[in-house]
Amino acid sequence: MLVYHLPGTFETREAHLDLLWEAGATGLEERAGLIRAYFDTRAELDDDIADGEWRDEVEQDWQAQFKATLRPVLAGRVTIVPPWLRHEVGAGQTALVIEPGMAFGTGHHATTRMAVEALSALDLGGRRVLDVGTGSGVLAIAAALLGAEHATGLDIDPLTIPIATENAEINGVPPGRVAFAEGSLGLGDDTDEVYDVLVANLYAELHDLLAGEYAAALRPGGPLILTGILTGKLALVRAALDREGFGDVTVREDGEWVLVTATA
Ligand code: SAM
Structure with a gap:
């Protein structure tokens, strides 16, 4: 050139x-x-x-160079891989295939990895899971692959919905086990549906705003997994969880990012 x-x-x-x-x-x-x-x-x-x-x-073929740098991501019982690295998933691990593309959530961000690890630490058998801010669908799909009866992924960005739906198909998750929809909590058009587990990789200020909605959408005792939180903003999320009556708060840090778990 x-x-x-x-x-x-x-x-x-x-x-x-x-x-x-x-x-x-x-x-x-x-x-x-x-x-x-x-x-x-x-x-x-x-x-x-x-x-x-x-x-x-x-x-320079930037796309090819970027693809060549991607490695499998180990997250508890799950290994997140792009389609061309499926063969690198170790025995006993659940393969979660995500096509790197337009939506956030290839597994390479610490927040996504920590959230999949937190899901992987739960017994999701027969549980109904809500994933708020689903992006690529990675967390909802992880939940379905880990045995959840049903996972719902919501995102305010309509572009994510076909991407997440395609990722679920790539992973062989039947449509009856996972559903993606444009939307969020607290927009006034919520159903009264109550979930067994709620996971949200958003950001601290939004967790603060949505904490009451999380409490309403979770069955009593249901696990809440929140990430996308910068270490400097942890106090805001802790205060919101206290305010809404969540208990058993645990905190995990990875670099500048934090994952918080609690129970409703
Ligand atoms: N869940 C994926 C993961 O863990 O990798 C993607 C997380 S990405 C950091 C956050 C996603 O939340 C984006 O796709 C964004 O469009 C969506 N989002 C932002 N604000 C939202 C809101 N109020 N309700 C629902 N989704 C929201």
Whole structure:
């Protein structure tokens, strides 16, 4: 890929941009104080733009490079992998296949991993699980694979719903065991449905706002798993859980991230 590096920005070299196009540039890009002009072949350039430098750059396949860096993520009894690493899941581990894509939740973030670990530590057999802020569907799918009778994933971002649904299909979770819907708690259109387990990877301020909804959506004694909490915001979540009458609060930290469990 032939690129001509011209010092300056679109603003400072505005008068010279036409000269690049006239010389045959197929595209212009501004990056880090340089204008990058793409050419198919080396061109004769006007003196006004002769202060640049021709570079033959190796084309980078960022997508392929990113994919090559992904490793399986161990989270309790579950190993989260992209489809092409399914064969690397160890014996006795439950494979959770997530196609890395547009939605948050490949398992590589500490919060996702801690939440799957926390689900994995529960006996989910016959339980109904609610996952608030489902993203890729990873936590709801983990719950279903760990034996939950049914897992519901809610997300305010409608783009996540087809992604999560496809991830459930990839994992062979039948539609009767998992459901994804656009929505949240506390939007006024809630059903009165009560769940046995509630997991939410959101952020501290939202947990504070939703703590009352969590209490209403969980059966008494039901486990609550909250993450997406920065260590500096833990006090806010603890206070919200106290306020709403949750007990048995435990805290786990991983770097700057915290996972909190409690019971309703
Ligand atoms: N559950 C996945 C995981 O653990 O990796 C994704 C978590 S991601 C950090 C948070 C998700 O919550 C995003 O998909 C976002 O769209 C969604 N979200 C943000 N605010 C929300 C709300 N009030 N109710 C429901 N979902 C929300």
